[in-house]
Amino acid sequence: xxxxxxxxxxxxxxxxxxxxxxxxxxxxxxxxxxxxxxxxxxxxxxxxxxxxxxxxxxxxxxxxxxxxxxxxxxxxxxxxxxxxxxxxxxxxxxxxxxxxxxxxxxxxxxxxxxxxxxxxxxxxxxxxxxxxxxxxxxxxxxxxxxxxxxxxxxxxxxxxxxxxxxxxxxxxxxxxxxxxxxxxxxxxxxxxxxx
Amino acid sequence: xxxxxxxxxxxxxxxxxxxxxxxxxxxxxxxxxxxxxxxxxxxxxxxxxxxxxxxxxxxxxxxxxxxxxxxxxxxxxxxxxxxxxxxxxxxxxxxxxxxxxxxxxxxxxxxxxxxxxxxxxxxxxxxxxxxxxxxxxxxxxxxxxxxxxxxxxxxxxxxxxxxxxxxxxxxxxxxxxxxxxxxxxxxxxxxxxxxxxxxxxxxxxxxxxxxxxxxxxxxxxxxxxxxxxxxxxxxxxxxxxxxxxxxxxxxxxxxxxxxxxxxxxxxxxxxxxxxxxxxxxxxxxxxxxxxxxxxxxxxxxxxxxxxxxxxxxxx
Numbered sequence: 446x447x448x449x450x451x452x453x454x455x456x457x458x459x460x461x462x463x464x465x466x467x468x469x470x471x472x473x474x475x476x477x478x479x480x481x482x483x484x485x486x487x488x489x490x491x492x493x494x495x496x497x498x499x500x501x502x503x504x505x506x507x508x509x510x511x512x513x514x515x516x517x518x519x520x521x522x523x524x525x526x527x528x529x530x531x532x533x534x535x536x537x538x539x540x541x542x543x544x545x546x547x548x549x550x551x552x553x554x555x556x557x558x559x560x561x562x563x564x565x566x567x568x569x570x571x572x573x574x575x576x577x578x579x580x581x582x583x584x585x586x587x588x589x590x591x592x593x594x595x596x597x598x599x600x601x602x603x604x605x606x607x608x609x610x611x612x613x614x615x616x617x618x619x620x621x622x623x624x625x626x627x628x629x630x631x632x633x634x635x636x637x638x639x640x
Numbered sequence: 641x642x643x644x645x646x647x648x649x650x651x652x653x654x655x656x657x658x659x660x661x662x663x664x665x666x667x668x669x670x671x672x673x674x675x676x677x678x679x680x681x682x683x684x685x686x687x688x689x690x691x692x693x694x695x696x697x698x699x700x701x702x703x704x705x706x707x708x709x710x711x712x713x714x715x716x717x718x719x720x721x722x723x724x725x726x727x728x729x730x731x732x733x734x735x736x737x738x739x740x741x742x743x744x745x746x747x748x749x750x751x752x753x754x755x756x757x758x759x760x761x762x763x764x765x766x767x768x769x770x771x772x773x774x775x776x777x778x779x780x781x782x783x784x785x786x787x788x789x790x791x792x793x794x795x796x797x798x799x800x801x802x803x804x805x806x807x808x809x810x811x812x813x814x815x816x817x818x819x820x821x822x823x824x825x826x827x828x829x830x831x832x833x834x835x836x837x838x839x840x841x842x843x844x845x846x847x848x849x850x851x852x853x854x855x856x857x858x859x860x861x862x863x864x865x866x867x868x869x870x871x872x873x874x875x876x877x878x879x880x881x882x883x884x885x886x887x888x889x890x891x892x893x894x895x896x897x898x899x900x901x902x903x904x905x906x907x908x909x910x911x912x913x914x915x916x917x918x919x920x921x922x923x924x925x926x927x928x929x930x931x932x933x934x935x936x937x938x939x940x941x942x943x944x945x946x947x948x949x950x951x952x953x954x955x
Binding site: 486518522527534544555557558561563569573576580596605606612614616617619624627 | 652653655656657658659680681682683684686687688689690691692693694695696697700701704742745746747788789792793794802803826827828830831832833834835836837838840844873877912914
């Protein structure tokens with residue numbers, strides 16, 4: 446007679462599968478001790494603490510996790526990852542949730558932060574390096590808060606800390622083609638995942 | 641034998657908001673006989689934005705720089721903690737042959753992932769016994785602040801302890817300073833959030849500065865341009881918001897090393913900070929009375945020429 450009493454784990458959710466395959470972290474190892482939330486410097490502004498995000502993934506609460514402000518407010522300081530008693534790299538889990546949210550959600554929970562990252566990359570693509578003055582200007586215009594962060598501008602200029610013209614780098618074409626190839630590759634990958 | 645020849649990746653901020661870090665690093669290295677050869681046509685490492693958006697991009701962008709250093713056959717010295725972290729992460733991920741092949745296809749180059757990435761803090765730390773200190777920092781109490789990216793995660797960056805790192809403290813002590821014991825060495829300052837969440841940066845950075853002050857520090861030493869900006873440029877706002885009575889100068893560890901090695905505050909661009917360290921340095925006998933904060937709108941290259949390190953820049 447074969448062993449019949451084996452307990453089968455309940456089927457894991459899509460969300461858990463995605464996170465585990467992209468982050469390489471075992472989500473079920475989290476036993477909810479809360480050390481991550483206790484040490485997180487940003488948890489005071491998050492709608493769910495890192496511990497709650499881990500629980501949401503375990504329970505397959507896809508929308509709750511992807512629509513949380515938490516995944517955008519995570520600064521990637523990795524305090525949680527360094528302190529987790531089960532050695533889960535929680536910052537990496539947050540990162541993988543951001544990738545999924547960026548691909549799936551038209552409205553990220555923290556629009557300004559998402560816009561900032563998007564503009565940052567656009568500038569790299571355009572000139573190879575980030576020109577801080579352009580980044581600030583574009584962020585203020587497109588984020589519709591034209592007068593944000595102006596307080597330090599005169600001081601920065603007076604100290605010669607901001608160059609007016611964007612940097613010029615040879616080989617920008619190389620960077621542009623790198624961005625294009627990455628984009629094409631990721632599209633291909635997504636298509637395969639859907640099929 | 642330690643190498644005395646490095647490929648050098650300054651990163652975007654060291655050419656703009658953190659030029660005093662770049663200049664002081666080059667001066668100090670020049671004095672110690674360490675040759676920094678800036679990578680030609682380097683581009684941005686992708687910083688926090690690439691790994692927030694695309695895994696592949698976050699590996700490929702730093703790999704481009706790693707490849708350039710490999711071609712030069714030199715270890716790659718990095719000053720910015722964010723760049724250091726991204727370059728280290730990329731090299732770590734590329735140990736996976738499949739990813740390396742993919743990146744080679746993307747870059748159209750043959751890269752073997754052999755580049756050793758080192759942070760300048762480690763370079764100077766290893767060099768500490770060979771330093772000739774002409775102006776000991778003996779009157780100075782320093783809170784060494786490492787921030788998060790420099791030390792975490794240990795298995796990837798492998799620089800020092802993740803909660804209580806020591807190498808900056810030991811370097812500063814070697815230069816004659818007293819370092820304070822405090823609990824916020826690796827707490828986060830808010831990193832890349834000043835544009836998007838300024839009130840968070842204010843709160844987090846204020847906590848760090850108050851702790852340093854409470855521990856009795858005269859100044860804070862940093863090794864990251866983001867930490868410097870967050871801790872230095874917002875102190876007026878903090879005073880207003882938290883009714884603080886103190887100001888605490890924040891200096892790059894390379895500027896402090898430069899002072900000890902005999903460079904003048906002007907050469908080290910110590911007049912570029914929002915919270916001026918000059919009154920404090922004068923009090924401690926580390927700066928001449930004549931130096932005043934001077935603003936100018938001239939371009940970076942002119943400033944570099946003026947302080948006489950044009951030849952240093954070009955190795």
